[in-house]
Amino acid sequence: MKNSPVNYIVLFCAILLIACTPTPDHVKRVNTLPAIYPDYIGVTIPDNIAPLNFLLRGEADAVEVKVKGGSDSLIINSNTKVCFPIKAWKQLLNKETGKSLTVQVTARIHGEWISYRTFQWQVVGDKIDSYLSYRLIEPGYEVWNGLQLCERNLENFDERVIADNNQLNQSCMNCHVYGNQSGNLSMFHLRGKNGGTVLNRNGKLRKLTLKSGNMVSGAVYGAFHPTGRFGVFSTNIIIPELHMQGSRRMEVYDTASDVVVADFDGNRMLQSPMLSNPNVLETFPVFSADGKFIYFCSAPKVSFPDKVNNLKYSLCRIAFDADKKEFGNKVDTLWNACLTGKSVCFPKASPDGKYILYTVADYGTFPIWHRETDLQLMNLQTGARDNLKAVNSDKSDTYHSWSSNSRWFVFASKRDDGQYGKPYFAYVDKAGKVHKPFVLPQKNPAHYDETLKSYNIPELSTSKLPFSSADIERTYRNLPSEHFN
Amino acid sequence: MALTLFLLLLGGVCYMALGKFYFTLTDKEERGNEIQFWVNLLLSLILITWEALRNCGLYYGFSSTISLIGGIVLFLPYTVCSQRRRWIPGVLLLVLSYWLFGYGFFAFLLLAVAYEIKSHSYFLPLLLIVVALGTPAVLRQWYHLTLEQSYQYPTTSFFNTPNLTHEKLLEMDVLSSFGQWNKVAQLSQKEDLKLNNATYYYNLSHAMQGCLPLVLMNEYQPGPLGLLAPLNSETPFLSIWSSNEVWFALGDMTMAEHAALLGMIFSPNHRSARMVMRLAEINLINGDNEAAMKYLRLLQKTWLYKNWADQHMPVRENKVLKNWLERKRLFIPTQDTLRSARDQTSSLRALLNSHPNNNMALDYLLCYDLLSKDLSAFMKDYDVYKNIGKEIPNRLYSEALLIGLFGRHATIDEVKRYCIPPDVLNEFNEYTSKYEANQGNGNVLQLNYGKTYWFYYHFATFTKS
Numbered sequence: 001m002k003n004s005p006v007n008y009i010v011l012f013c014a015i016l017l018i019a020c021t022p023t024p025d026h027v028k029r030v031n032t033l034p035a036i037y038p039d040y041i042g043v044t045i046p047d048n049i050a051p052l053n054f055l056l057r058g059e060a061d062a063v064e065v066k067v068k069g070g071s072d073s074l075i076i077n078s079n080t081k082v083c084f085p086i087k088a089w090k091q092l093l094n095k096e097t098g099k100s101l102t103v104q105v106t107a108r109i110h111g112e113w114i115s116y117r118t119f120q121w122q123v124v125g126d127k128i129d130s131y132l133s134y135r136l137i138e139p140g141y142e143v144w145n146g147l148q149l150c151e152r153n154l155e156n157f158d159e160r161v162i163a164d165n166n167q168l169n170q171s172c173m174n175c176h177v178y179g180n181q182s183g184n185l186s187m188f189h190l191r192g193k194n195g196g197t198v199l200n201r202n203g204k205l206r207k208l209t210l211k212s213g214n215m216v217s218g219a220v221y222g223a224f225h226p227t228g229r230f231g232v233f234s235t236n237i238i239i240p241e242l243h244m245q246g247s248r249r250m251e252v253y254d255t256a257s258d259v260v261v262a263d264f265d266g267n268r269m270l271q272s273p274m275l276s277n278p279n280v281l282e283t284f285p286v287f288s289a290d291g292k293f294i295y296f297c298s299a300p301k302v303s304f305p306d307k308v309n310n311l312k313y314s315l316c317r318i319a320f321d322a323d324k325k326e327f328g329n330k331v332d333t334l335w336n337a338c339l340t341g342k343s344v345c346f347p348k349a350s351p352d353g354k355y356i357l358y359t360v361a362d363y364g365t366f367p368i369w370h371r372e373t374d375l376q377l378m379n380l381q382t383g384a385r386d387n388l389k390a391v392n393s394d395k396s397d398t399y400h401s402w403s404s405n406s407r408w409f410v411f412a413s414k415r416d417d418g419q420y421g422k423p424y425f426a427y428v429d430k431a432g433k434v435h436k437p438f439v440l441p442q443k444n445p446a447h448y449d450e451t452l453k454s455y456n457i458p459e460l461s462t463s464k465l466p467f468s469s470a471d472i473e474r475t476y477r478n479l480p481s482e483h484f485n
Numbered sequence: 486m487a488l489t490l491f492l493l494l495l496g497g498v499c500y501m502a503l504g505k506f507y508f509t510l511t512d513k514e515e516r517g518n519e520i521q522f523w524v525n526l527l528l529s530l531i532l533i534t535w536e537a538l539r540n541c542g543l544y545y546g547f548s549s550t551i552s553l554i555g556g557i558v559l560f561l562p563y564t565v566c567s568q569r570r571r572w573i574p575g576v577l578l579l580v581l582s583y584w585l586f587g588y589g590f591f592a593f594l595l596l597a598v599a600y601e602i603k604s605h606s607y608f609l610p611l612l613l614i615v616v617a618l619g620t621p622a623v624l625r626q627w628y629h630l631t632l633e634q635s636y637q638y639p640t641t642s643f644f645n646t647p648n649l650t651h652e653k654l655l656e657m658d659v660l661s662s663f664g665q666w667n668k669v670a671q672l673s674q675k676e677d678l679k680l681n682n683a684t685y686y687y688n689l690s691h692a693m694q695g696c697l698p699l700v701l702m703n704e705y706q707p708g709p710l711g712l713l714a715p716l717n718s719e720t721p722f723l724s725i726w727s728s729n730e731v732w733f734a735l736g737d738m739t740m741a742e743h744a745a746l747l748g749m750i751f752s753p754n755h756r757s758a759r760m761v762m763r764l765a766e767i768n769l770i771n772g773d774n775e776a777a778m779k780y781l782r783l784l785q786k787t788w789l790y791k792n793w794a795d796q797h798m799p800v801r802e803n804k805v806l807k808n809w810l811e812r813k814r815l816f817i818p819t820q821d822t823l824r825s826a827r828d829q830t831s832s833l834r835a836l837l838n839s840h841p842n843n844n845m846a847l848d849y850l851l852c853y854d855l856l857s858k859d860l861s862a863f864m865k866d867y868d869v870y871k872n873i874g875k876e877i878p879n880r881l882y883s884e885a886l887l888i889g890l891f892g893r894h895a896t897i898d899e900v901k902r903y904c905i906p907p908d909v910l911n912e913f914n915e916y917t918s919k920y921e922a923n924q925g926n927g928n929v930l931q932l933n934y935g936k937t938y939w940f941y942y943h944f945a946t947f948t949k950s
Contacts, residue, residue: 138746138749140747143717143750144750145750146750164629167630239825241823241826242740242823242824244737244823245739245817248821308823416779417776419779452756469629
């Protein structure tokens with residue numbers, strides 16, 4: 001075995017490979033940053049994240065990347081795609097937790113080696129939840145064809161399809177949401193003939209028809225109560241329309257909307273006149289971290305579609321008593337659209353109860369096609385608001401959710417091309433400072449260049465979902481839908 | 486070219502696989518070999534012909550042919566395994582061929598079963614059939630296929646024949662993509678396919694040459710569906726595929742993008758270089774260079790479209806392209822309003838509100854009103870967007886105006902205001918007299934008035950096909 005020809009062949013191939021990989025010589029130093037994609041320059045990352053593979057834009061034909069930490073380092077020589085071996089990456093991050101990594105990129109352009117200004121990766125010990133779910137959809141307007149709900153392991157590159165509408169009679173599927181950032185509590189709406197809201201509680205799947213007689217529609221935007229017994233939902237009459245000006249593309253607005261609570265144990269819909277005012281549009285409800293309040297967005301109705309620019313939502317809250325299944329009798333306004341002239345949507349309370357993260361747009365209720373849409377963070381203890389300059393871009397930044405430790409949030413951003421949403425992760429340190437976000441790493445760094453799918457409603461979870469696409473297919477075809485009163 | 490090569494490859498591997506069978510057709514070995522050669526050749530040619538015909542299907546994928554080749558190729562190593570333990574490689578190769586080639590594993594199964602029966606082995610064929618029937622059902626969840634799809638993936642049909650109607654529509658589509666509108670017009674006129682999609686090309690090609698209302702009534706018109714295709718999941722693929730052209734020409738870049746995205750979404754495998762090119766163009770016209778770059782980068786990775794993508798890179802555009810972009814930008818709406826994607830007339834009106842000189846949009850709007858037999862909308866749109874009294878209406882609009890004015894009980898002075906040519910007015914009186922004299926019998930009127938709007942208005946009926 002020692003002198004086996006196989007060993008010689010392997011050795012020969014290894015030597016050949018090394019000999020063929022160009023290494024820098026006569027390097028010219030420049031003071032500019034390298035044009036890497038995705039933009040991972042100066043980002044803060046958790047020590048359990050998958051390798052930040054990237055590529056170099058421009059005309060380079062070879063690249064060397066050195067990632068140096070305090071006690072360890074990594075060197076990659078390749079063409080324009082830089083892919084880190086996952087084992088070495090994990091070792092490096094584990095050793096360098098709480099420290100800064102220095103990244104040196106040297107590229108060969110037209111035969112000349114150029115060494116760019118170094119940049120940093122700050123590695124923090126606050127781990128990000130290991131799983132991310134999202135919906136993959138082509139960004140068409142109104143009409144869909146292929147839809148998938150997926151679960152991605154953030155510690156590596158494993159992606160799993162948890163529902164595929166090819167197996168579900170091409171039905172529309174809405175985005176998948178977790179409760180308590182746990183794979184054991186989640187739901188999504190399946191539309192169409194055999195559809196219903198698929199509820200997962202500890203792997204037991206139920207199909208629910210979340211509509212009672214006087215609701216304006218079936219359940220739409222929803223979130224879980226911390227106990228998992230209740231879900232709060234909006235019911236909306238949704239109108240999609242197109243702008244005449246091409247750069248603005250689509251507008252979606254509600255002509256009627258209310259907020260209701262579903263009792264999953266009692267199969268009852270709970271309603272309050274405070275949340276179903278016919279002259280007011282109430283939408284995007286979520287429970288507070290302790291479950292004692294419902295946060296939602298509220299706007300007075302305007303004349304549609306001509307006055308849609310005047311449709312401005314405020315951030316409000318109402319008390320909810322889970323034991324008595326009762327709503328409070330007054331609505332507080334936390335963020336007043338009349339005072340700001342803007343419109344808020346999609347509030348999400350952090351699990352530690354300290355913050356609420358929401359989206360601010362010029363008007364309306366569909367932030368993903370509003371370029372001006374930005375995230376804003378409110379400290380619920382002090383009322384202070386942070387415009388998150390380090391996080392937001394000149395394109396839509398929205399559809400966010402928190403990690404279980406409240407140190408990270410994920411959001412969908414249309415930065416780069418303005419068309420295709422991608423999940424970005426931002427770190428909130430103990431002082432409440434939010435750091436520059438990074439996009440979900442991919443095995444192939446050209447993935448986002450090549451995909452024609454948008455990542456919708458990314459949500460974080462500490463554990464893997466206990467069901468598969470086969471379970472969803474069975475639920476869709478065989479399980480009768482439970483009705484709610 | 487690639488298809489030809491792969492069809493020849495299919496024939497070649499089929500011939501090799503059939504070579505594993507030797508039938509004793511005659512006592513003389515040499516004569517037997519000769520007969521075997523011709524039989525194998527004939528069977529291979531039949532397979533090539535069958536597969537070539539299948540490739541005529543609109544949705545038939547090249548991958549189906551590759552799948553078949555793969556299944557047959559895997560049969561070749563199977564025949565060299567020892568007969569005693571052949572069930573092990575048999576089962577493994579069967580599952581492997583499904584894993585690698587999908588439905589092509591049926592080719593492997595067919596050959597392996599025939600091979601075993603010829604060797605007087607009857608248990609193994611049974612085993613292979615059971616495994617073959619079970620494999621797709623077990624593995625389908627890996628690929629997120631339905632049970633039915635799992636037995637035929639990636640093929641879409643088992644027999645096709647050339648569809649000359651599709652060929653003609655595709656020819657019009659290709660010609661329109663090169664901007665050869667006069668050829669599209671000639672072809673659509675010559676073929677007279679009486680299909681929504683064919684009429685769409687007829688109308689569009691004449692509109693591009695500025696003569697839509699002059700020829701509208703000369704050909705089959707399926708209501709307004711021949712002007713603007715509705716965009717929904719029930720619309721035929723070729724109609725969705727081509728639907729962006731008209732919006733692109735009209736200057737409605739949002740609708741053009743909407744239609745192009747749908748064209749891509751409903752293309753086989755959700756990928757279409759043509760649609761990616763169109764999306765790049767739309768974003769360049771809108772000045773959204775970052776979005777355009779997304780599509781151009783994709784095209785730069787292809788052999789066929791790399792040059793096109795390089796030439797269209799923002800900042801690197803040549804003078805011709807720059808001029809073209811400027812021309813296309815002239816009709817981009819300056820006023821922003823909302824409209825439903827289904828409300829096509831609102832889109833056309835919004836285009837005109839921004840650019841009253843968008844003659845193509847005006848003709849489309851007026852013709853849409855006319856083909857929908859919505860005379861009140863026509864009269865209203867004509868009053869709003871046409872220079873009444875300053876231009877003589879063309880024959881089609883004159884005919885329609887007379888019906889509209891008649892409906893309004895207009896006075897002579899009002900009729901005069903529209904500058905309708907006197908000969909049309911006289912003909913209208915004649916038509917009306919004949920219509921009344923014949924008690925609305927269309928057969929009598931068709932010969933002389935079959936190509937007038939009056940005849941269309943009275944006798945055209947909308948049926949849902």
